[in-house]
Amino acid sequence: MSFVNAFTIIFCLAGAVFFLAGTVGLLRFPDIFSRLHALTKADNLGLGLIVIGLLFQVDSFSTGLKMLFIWSLALAAGSNACYAIGRYAFLRTPREKTREASE
Amino acid sequence: MTLLDQVFDIVVCLLLLVLAWRTLSATHLYQSAIFFIAFGLTMALAWVRLAAPDVALAEAAIGAGLLGVLLVDSLRVFARPPETGRDSEPNKPESRDNDVTTSRRRPQFNSAVASVTAGAGCLFLAYVLVAAIHDLPDGGGLTAQAAENLSRSGVEHPVTAVLLNFRGFDTWLEVGVLFLAMLGIFCAGGLVGFSETENPDPPGPLLSWLIRGLAPVMILTAAYLLWLGKLAPGGAFQAGILLAAVGILLRLAGIPLMDRVPRTVIKLGLTFGFGTFLVFGIIALLADKAFLEYPSEWAGEVILLVEAAAAISIGFTAFAFFAYLNSRDQSTGNGDTAGQPRETNPSQ
Numbered sequence: 027m028s029f030v031n032a033f034t035i036i037f038c039l040a041g042a043v044f045f046l047a048g049t050v051g052l053l054r055f056p057d058i059f060s061r062l063h064a065l066t067k068a069d070n071l072g073l074g075l076i077v078i079g080l081l082f083q084v085d086s087f088s089t090g091l092k093m094l095f096i097w098s099l100a101l102a103a104g105s106n107a108c109y110a111i112g113r114y115a116f117l118r119t120p121r122e123k124t125r126e127a128s129e
Numbered sequence: 130m131t132l133l134d135q136v137f138d139i140v141v142c143l144l145l146l147v148l149a150w151r152t153l154s155a156t157h158l159y160q161s162a163i164f165f166i167a168f169g170l171t172m173a174l175a176w177v178r179l180a181a182p183d184v185a186l187a188e189a190a191i192g193a194g195l196l197g198v199l200l201v202d203s204l205r206v207f208a209r210p211p212e213t214g215r216d217s218e219p220n221k222p223e224s225r226d227n228d229v230t231t232s233r234r235r236p237q238f239n240s241a242v243a244s245v246t247a248g249a250g251c252l253f254l255a256y257v258l259v260a261a262i263h264d265l266p267d268g269g270g271l272t273a274q275a276a277e278n279l280s281r282s283g284v285e286h287p288v289t290a291v292l293l294n295f296r297g298f299d300t301w302l303e304v305g306v307l308f309l310a311m312l313g314i315f316c317a318g319g320l321v322g323f324s325e326t327e328n329p330d331p332p333g334p335l336l337s338w339l340i341r342g343l344a345p346v347m348i349l350t351a352a353y354l355l356w357l358g359k360l361a362p363g364g365a366f367q368a369g370i371l372l373a374a375v376g377i378l379l380r381l382a383g384i385p386l387m388d389r390v391p392r393t394v395i396k397l398g399l400t401f402g403f404g405t406f407l408v409f410g411i412i413a414l415l416a417d418k419a420f421l422e423y424p425s426e427w428a429g430e431v432i433l434l435v436e437a438a439a440a441i442s443i444g445f446t447a448f449a450f451f452a453y454l455n456s457r458d459q460s461t462g463n464g465d466t467a468g469q470p471r472e473t474n475p476s477q
Contacts, residue, residue, distance in 0.1 A: 102339060106336060109333070109335045110336060
C-alpha cells in the first residue's frame with residue numbers, strides 16, 4: 027500500500043509543480059500568448075498528473091472513470107478557452123506587432 | 130481539525146475579503162466583473178469547507194458562472210457610448226473599453242450627512258448579522274426533526290428533503306421570484322422570442338465544434354444532477370443553470386438552435402416550474418392536506434417531477450436573461466454591426 031501511496035505523492039507533486047510553474051508564468055511572462063501557454067500547461071498537465079496520482083487511491087472503477095472524464099472535459103474546455111482568448115488577442119493586435127512578438 | 134485545515138480556512142477567508150475589496154475598488158468595471166467571478170469561485174470553496182456542497186454547487190454555477198456571463202455581457206452592451214453609435218465612424222476596439230467601463234472617479238458622497246448615514250447603515254447591518262450568528266440555536270434548530278422525518282420525505286438527501294418537501298413552499302416562491310425577475314426584464318423590452326443570432330464576430334470553428342460535442346454531455350449531466358439530488362448534493366437549481374449554460378454556449382457559438390423554439394414553448398417553459406408546484410399544491414389542498422404536502426408513498430416521484438419542471442423553468446429563465454441582453458446588444462448597433470440594421474428589435 028505504501029508503494030501505491032508513493033506513486034500518488036510523486037504524481038500529485040509533479041502536478042503541483044506544473045500548477046506552480048503555470049502560475050509563475052502567468053504572472054511573469056511578458057505577453058498574452060506566452061501567458062496562455064503557461065496557463066494551459068497548468069490546466070492540462072497539472073490537472074492530468076494530479077488525476078493520475080489520485081487514480082491510485084480510487085476504490086471503484088466508475089470513480090476512476092469519472093475522474094478521467096473530468097480531466098478530458100477540462101482539457102477540451104481549457105484548450106478552447108485558450109484558443110478563444112488567443113484568437114481575440116491576435117485579431118486585436120496589429121499584424122506587425124504580432125510578427126515582432128513571434129520572432 | 131488539523132493545523133493545515135485551519136491555515137487553509139484562514140487563507141480562504143482572507144482571499145474572500147481581498148477579492149471583495151478588489152471587486153469594489155477596481156478602476157475598470159471589466160476587472161470588477163472578473164474579480165467578482167473569482168470571488169464567486171472562492172465562495173464556492175468556502176461553502177465546501179463548511180460542508181455544504183449543495184450551496185457550493187449552486188454558488189459556482191450561479192454566482193460565478195451565470196452572473197459572470199451576465200456581467201461581462203452587460204459590460205459589452207453598456208461599454209458602447211450611445212452618441213458614437215450608428216452614424217459615426219466605427220470605433221477602434223481600443224477606444225471602446227475606455228468609456229463607461231472605467232470608473233476612475235470613486236463614488237463621492239456629496240455631503241457629510243450622506244456618508245455618516247451610509248456608514249451607520251453598514252454598521253447596523255454588520256451588527257444584525259453578528260447578532261444573528263450569536264442567536265443561532267445550539268442544538269442545530271430543526272435538524273433533529275428533519276432527520277427524524279427523512280424516511281417519510283421520499284428522498285434520502287436531507288437538503289433535497291428540506292428544500293422540496295418540508296420547506297417546499299420556500300422553493301416554490303424562489304422559482305416565483307425568478308419568474309418575476311424575468312417578467313420585469315420582458316416588461317423592459319417586450320416579450321420576445323429568442324431572437325435570431327447573427328454573430329457579427331463568429332468565434333471560429335473550435336467553439337462551434339466544442340459545443341456540438343459538449344451540448345449532449347451537458348444535458349446528460351444536468352439530468353444526472355437532477356436525479357442525484359435524491360441521494361446526494363445536486364438538484365433543480367444546479368441542473369437548471371447547466372441547461373441554461375447549454376443555451377448560452379449554443380448562442381455564443383452561433384448555432385441557431387434556440388432561435389427555432391416557438392414562442393408558445395418559451396412561455397410554457399418559463400412558467401412550467403412555478404405551475405407544476407402550484408398544481409401539486411392545489412391537488413394536496415383538494416385532498417384535505419396542507420399546501421404542497423405530498424402523500425408519503427408518492428413523495429419521491431412527485432419531488433422528481435416538480436424538480437424536473439423547476440429545472441426546465443430555471444434553465445429557460447436564465448437563458449432568457451442572457452438572450453435578452455444579447456439581442457439588445459445586437460439591436461443597439463455600433464461600429465461592428467452598423468452596416469446591417471437588425472430587424473429583431475426587442476421592443477417589437
